[in-house]
Amino acid sequence: MPHYEIFYDDACPMCRFEVLRLLRKDVNRHFTAIDISHPQFAASQYGEGLEMNKMQQLLHVRRDDGVMLIGVDTIAALYRSIGSRWWTGPLTWRLTRPTVARLYAWVARHRYRISALLGFAPRCHDGICRL
Structure with missing residues (x-):
């Protein structure tokens, strides 16, 4: 099974x-999470062609064979790797993928704003919280 570097915000x-949640379900430790919002994060240190502005738009995942997955492809690959295949079909089916990809891009x-509407707590450090 491949190892995945998850570039997330x-x-x-x-x-x-x-x-x-994905990391907790990754019992075989195939995921490494990399925070692109960290002040010292530089996209260029993770490979040629990676651009911060694109990484901030859609989820990026790099497999250990160097293949970069972006957007709904990342979600499908990650959930399949933890054994949650049953719901990933619509992410990759020819008829549904374009709609799902547009919806995912809108959510991303x-x-x-969606985080706040859903009641997710902001990240806080030293008494300062930001969304």
Whole structure:
């Protein structure tokens, strides 16, 4: 089974919740989570062609063979790797994938607002919380 580097936005409460949930379900330790919102994160240190502005738009995952997955492909791959195949079909089916990809891109674009609407707690450090 491949190893996955998950490039996620820890400043997004909903994103952080989902990645932590994936990490808990990753009993075989195939995931490494990398916070792209960390002040010292530089996309260039993780490979040529990675751009911060694109990484902030959609979830990026790199497999250990160097293949980069983006958007709904990342979600399908990660959930399949933890044994949750049953619901990932619509993410990859030819007829549903375009709609799901557009919906995911919309959610990703509005992730901070959606996080707040869903009641996810902001990240807090030293008494300062931000969304």
